[in-house]
Amino acid sequence: MTENGVMSRAKVLTIDTMNPTVKKVEYAVRGPIVQRAVELERELSEGMKKPFAEVIRANIGDAHAMGQQPITFFRQVLALCSYPELLSDNTFPEDAKSRACRILQSCGGNSLGAYSASQGIDSVRHDVARYIERRDGGVPCDPDDIYLTTGASDGIVTMLKLLVCGEGAGRTGVMISIPQYPLYSAALAELGAVQINYYLNEEKCWSLDISELQRALDEARRYCNPRALCIINPGNPTGQVQSRECIEDVIRFAAKERLFLMADEVYQDNVYADGCQFHSFKKVLFEMGPEYSETVELASFHSTSKCYMGECGFRGGYMEIINMDEEVKAQLTKLLSVRLCPPVPGQALMDLVVNPPRPGEPSYDSFIKERTATLSALAEKAKLTEQVLNTVQGISCNPVQGAMYSFPRITIPDKAINEATDQGQLPDMFYCMKMLEETGICLVPGSGFGQKDGTYHFRMTILPPRDKLKILLNKVKEFHQKFTQQYS
Template structure:
């Protein structure tokens, strides 16, 4: 999509993969020093070894220090941080630990609608029951406590809900939860004895004016011992998103708060059977501990990071504005992440045609759009949506001029679609 890799991260990775580059005059000294430090700590001084110790001891120490800095000094223990092969594996590993059938009832996992589809797959894979709660589209896709309680109480008639999953920022919604909302979620989890699972992989991709990322852990501890000593929390992060965007390197982490030692021991054991590629772990360490002020690469690193966020902000505003110009399309403000999730009006005639073909109406719309324009959108039904509403997800990562062309084509096609099926 045109986003360039972070120069410093790739330089360090290149040196670690080919240490002869330590002799190159074209690479900055701080990149070389980082590579030297890493090569001292990896097994045999090479990224070609298994490097289990690096993933179990060295990198979690860096992560704990990063989390402490991020959260303003709230303590983080390296033993509570576990490395994973990306966020997807982290989700599967963590959720699988809570699954047990009790009194004939399966474990329920509460997940927002809409949500990242990987959660549905993970819940099926581990043999749990998916418990949907609807986000409030009219209020910018925020969680509604009354709606979560409705879903919870209904689910308790047929399963045992144990986990409440929250994505912040949201995929596909682009919503960034404010502090008040996070506090409400924590209080609810405490009252209902739910494990909080905070998906925070887009935490570095917040760009809307007045919006800030608040980690669930930071808010939890600032609410006092009543919550910080009792609410169980698991949070995840990954190198795949934001300005780093090294999805192919495959590395993520989980941090555990108020989780019993026996459970952590099992999770640490499972990590031995699937630790990430060493280059992925190196990228994770660099993402969490970037160049510092005064180092040769600092200015360029910060300029590249800010340029990425500025470009996302420009493209988010462009997407929102152009889609809202089209009659029958409504797009909420995009505050973070990399997607828009607009609601579209689909005429009754088109709904009936889609049903006759055994398709969801938004799938029908997206397939016809693909046939006529070559543009691929993901229908809203893949993420879940309030019955009777229709959406699609659009990533706004393309270069601006190409994105304008895509958005114009979508607007024109939607108008034509409405006329055809009016």
């Protein structure tokens, strides 16, 4: 106590006495760059002078925030579900009404406000299973293998949580790509699991080499117990789309090395490049025959947040789990029950995504038109991004085959590297922070995703509207040229 007897009581919870695993968590997509972007937006709104008129956020795959419009049919059904009085409103199409009725009939008390089963609403899980069967050319899917989630992140963290055990050299190791989406490294840090890095091959358009998987695994076996292999396809942050052959190789590798496969397939509709096609791990696994399809444990993840719908705010998602031990499955269901259920509006939205208007239904044409427009625009922007960035000396950019990002490699002059180091900053953070301050463009440094030592990158979404994206790309170009000149 101080003399006045007040305020000197030491805090119970301090940085030194908090959970040490939480301290290790990092998540660059919403890190210091984004915090500074928020400050800059506030300063602009308060009339402060800046060398730019607006902050352009190309840091996160947040389609609606960048102006993408929601699918009309989805939102009509959600409005009807939210306020069922509207079912007597004649301005809504009949298929939207019947879809809303069907969803409400599977909710307790016919209300989105009731808890669902912890695994998710039965009818939604059935619709997901039928969607997967259609997508995978008839490969069967059991609704009991479907778990609805709070976005894909929730499913991924839950699966990792099940996998973690052991201590010391027996601790669970999980293989993740580098570059990676930092949800993985954050979850592994929080769970105290060992992160095993395998590097994607930038020279071959961010492809995955089995020899690199083997190298990473063999090294990791010396200090941990590798049990799972995570793949993001189409890739985040790297935008590649894996070939069918590569997926087969990965499955064979997982089978041989006894690894639980986790396939993050949230960008499954985001494939733009000619000759590229999305192949689900599930389909390839089943087409490889019973030696694989009856043994390899696989969890695959999908979400309402990406693809053509971009409905991030609803936090909808599902995971499909193949060949999981029945006792573990019961434990999974129990674990999920503690959080009661995923958000029901997100479940409803997931249902619409997997069961959209069908040919002949009143909303079919407008649905197809909206979906096609969004996906075509993304394809065009993917190309534009690659083209413009590759005109800049010191920037080299692989084709954006899929997903929503480009991850170009940037040359940072030694003088800039030294200045960054003097300031205790990573060179690509220094570069991105400078770009933000000078141009208002908010990107994420490659170090937030991982990259080969001595290489530098940034991740940039292709989501801004075409005209704004052009401005953004030109500003990046100008900035890079100026930066290079300044530090040469």
